[in-house]
Amino acid sequence: MSADEGWVRVAAAEDIPPGKLKGIGVPGTKLVLAVVNVDGTLHAVDSTCPHREGPLANGRLVAGEVECPWHRFRFDPQTGRGSVPDAYAPIPRYPVRVVDGSVEVLPAPIPENGATPEGDAVPQTGTSVEPAPLVHGT
Numbered sequence: 001m002s003a004d005e006g007w008v009r010v011a012a013a014e015d016i017p018p019g020k021l022k023g024i025g026v027p028g029t030k031l032v033l034a035v036v037n038v039d040g041t042l043h044a045v046d047s048t049c050p051h052r053e054g055p056l057a058n059g060r061l062v063a064g065e066v067e068c069p070w071h072r073f074r075f076d077p078q079t080g081r082g083s084v085p086d087a088y089a090p091i092p093r094y095p096v097r098v099v100d101g102s103v104e105v106l107p108a109p110i111p112e113n114g115a116t117p118e119g120d121a122v123p124q125t126g127t128s129v130e131p132a133p134l135v136h137g138t
């Protein structure tokens with residue numbers, strides 16, 4: 001698989017500035033993600049809240065966490081874990097990157113063990129995929 005295979009453009013990087021959450025349907029899939037910018041680093045998580053399936057894509061970013069609009073549970077987009085971590089499974093996270101000013105996601109969730117869908121180890125901090133720093137053009 002090439003380095004670019006499977007990645008899908010979902011937004012312009014400028015559409016997701018620091019502190020923002022954008023709900024995005026991934027073209028060609030049924031996948032809906034909440035893509036957030038935490039201090040200049042993008043993260044993508046599944047939109048379905050593990051509490052009662054609320055739409056995290058319609059939530060907001062609060063103190064670096066994704067807040068569900070229904071009952072206000074919060075989730076860390078870097079780990080997928082909720083504010084009550086033992087109550088619910090972590091929300092799936094997806095690889096996200098910025099290429100030439102476009103946000104791209106890979107519509108395959110990051111395994112809990114941090115390996116890529118091909119089974120390769122992902123160079124990263126914690127258990128998240130290598131975050132995509134936003135690079136503003138000239």
Ligand code: FES
Nearest residue numbers: 049052054068071
């Ligand atoms: S459905 Fe998300 S907190 Fe209840």
